[in-house]
Amino acid sequence: MTVRRVMGIETEYGISQPGDPTANPMLMSGRVVTAYARDLGLRAAQAGWDYEDEAPLRDARGWDISRALADPSQLTDEEDPTLANVVLSNGARLYVDHAHPEYSSPEVTSPRAALTWDRAGELVMREAVRLLNGPGMPPLNLYKNNTDGKGASYGTHENYLMPRETPFARIVTHLIPFFVSRQVVTGSGKVGIGTESTTPGFQLSQRADFFEVEVGLETTLKRPIINTRDEPHAVTDKYRRLHVIIGDANHCDVAGLLKMGTTSLVLSLIEADAIDKAVVLDQPVAALQAISHDPTLRTTVKLVDGRSITGLELQWHYYELAANWVTSRYGGDVDADTTEVLQRWESVLTRLGQDPMSCAREIDWVAKLQTMEGFRSRGLEWSDPKLRAIDIQWSDVRADKGIFHKLAAAGRFEQLVPEAEVERAVKEPPEDTRAYFRGKCLERFTANIAAASWDSVIFDVPERRTLQRVPMREPLRGTKAHVGDLFEQASSADELLQALRPDND
Structure with a gap:
């Protein structure tokens, strides 16, 4: 197996009602889902979700957590009180995940397809906002981001189907350093350091400051680098679904492609037991945050063997392992998806090492930093609330309001998936799952x-x-x-x- 496997992306959207800080986010999220479903003629309240096979408290390490001890946010097998939960004709799920509207993409088999149906979710949310913001209605906005800048964080989760026979301990060992360093390529950028952005500055990832432990079942409290939820949504003794909660919401096509593609490649290495010597970080959570806090990419973190290494060097380590393994196993007979991921991975890592700003057309955090530096050249400091407001506006789903979308319309970013394909994916499901x-x-x-x-x-x-x-x-x-x-x-x-x-x- 190479980059191709069953995969998908779940995106929780930030939500706000300007002028009304007391608005209930769960009720607002229910309005988003119901408005879109009604417009399509779907039965938002009548057609429910089948929870029979869900097991959100089953841990991949071999036990189940008691429902009495679980945090309410972990009980994803309970009916949403807003009854806003629908399956769309493209195979996706649109529902309320506690205080956020969530679009969970259909299962696909390639990074490009994952990117396509995730972007289709942006159009779904944009249309929902349009439907809700009619004359005489209170305004409601959605944001494809991962924090409100005031201490709340919400997820962009990835899912990868793996064979059950792959030992979970091996997955943990090799994925932790990869995930800690992956943000140099896939981070979406954030104004402010810390969970409440109280320290002035700019960092690579919106999610890094919110992680507290290395391994765990939780997703909203004591967030772990490796999530242990064992809920395959498939034949249990044959498959496991790796539920990844550490990623950012990407807007740039290349970054989104690399997020899914490089992770799938590393999983293939792990499944093949092709990593003969593990790289082990001394303090993974601290390393995650230290790497995120330095957009110069020069910060080093310690390994247990005493060496120091940058996040970029860690990514090079995994790239070389993957490239050598693909060459030795497939030679020149490798699929186009894998070839594209490897070529783009190498190109981005090379240019990040030379001049990060050369990746502004492809990498979210670089594009955002370049834009922010433009505002700073006009006299704004990192501590200025205007920059934090601009950070939020960057991810506004509306085409005429979101800064990213306006820059994209001007040709500032490399687009991998044509708009026509994304629009088709709003209504049509993948054909190969x-x-x-x-x-x-x-x-x-x-x-x-x-x-x-x-x-x-x-x-x-x-x-x-x-x-x-x-x-x-x-x-x-x-x-x-x-x-x-x-x-x-x-x-x-x-x-x-x-x-x-x-x-x-």
């Missing part, structure tokens, strides 16, 4: 879907006396090649269910 079946069921038979989840669709059809649950435990089944003809032939949900019977498979 089970998301195709899920999405097409929602498109063709909306009125007959009682509930759905990543690994099931539940039908409610007049011809059947009971609800019909169609399990989808294999992420690479339910593709267009597998079931596309069934959708062409079925004129009703009942006909589709008849065609799905085992004797017709």
Whole structure:
């Protein structure tokens, strides 16, 4: 396996109602989801989420946490009180994750596809804002970022399907240094140091200051570099889903591609047990924050063997391991996705070492820093509240308000996925995963879907006396090649269910 695997991105969006600091974020988030769903004719309140196979308190280290001891934020298998939870025709999930509207992309099989359907989520949220900001309605804004600059942080989570047989301890050992250093390429940049941005300055990552431990199950308290949630949404004894919570929300296509692609490559190394000697950081959490706080990329962190190393050098270490492994295993016969990731990874690392500003078209934190330095040249200091406000406005989802989107329209960034493909991904599911079946069921038979989840669709059809649950435990089944003809032939949900019977498979 190379960069290609089942993967996806979950993005929680920042939300605010200007002029009303007392507005309830959960209720506002519910409005976002419901407004979008109603506009599409989806049954936001009636069609629920199937929680039957969810197990958010199962730990990859071999135990389950008691529900009585769990923080309420960990109980993601409980019905959202706003009842704003829908599956879209592109296979994605749009719902309220506590105090934020979240778009969870459908399962895809390549970094470019992950980028495409994540960007489709931006268009979904932009349309929801447009629907809510009509005449006479209180304004509501959404932001694709990871902190409000006042002490709150919310996640952009990645998911990677892995074989269950890969020892979790090996994953932890090799991923911690990679994740600590990955921010030099994938950080989205932040004005202010510390969780409440009280120390003036600029740093690489919006999330780094909010992490406290190396390994753990939590996602909102005592955030860990490696999250141990063991909830595969697939055949349990065959797969594990690596749930990554340390990433930033990316706007730049190249950074987003590299976030997913380099991580998938390192996971392939780990699965193949191809890293013969581990690099072990002395204090990973402190190293994570020290690297983030230095946009010159010169800060060194200590290894347990006494050496010191920069975040950039750590990234070079992983790049060389990946490049050598791909060459030795595949030679020149490697897929285009892997070739692209390796070439862009090497190019970005080289130029970051020479002049970070040369990566302003590709890397989020560099682009943001370049823009901020332009404002600072006019007399603003890092401590000026105006710069923190500009940081928030950078990620505004509205095309005419968000600073990133206005600069993108002016051609300031390298675009990998054409807008037409992103717009298509708003409505159409990927064709090479089970998301195709899920999405097409929602498109063709909306009125007959009682509930759905990543690994099931539940039908409610007049011809059947009971609800019909169609399990989808294999992420690479339910593709267009597998079931596309069934959708062409079925004129009703009942006909589709008849065609799905085992004797017709």
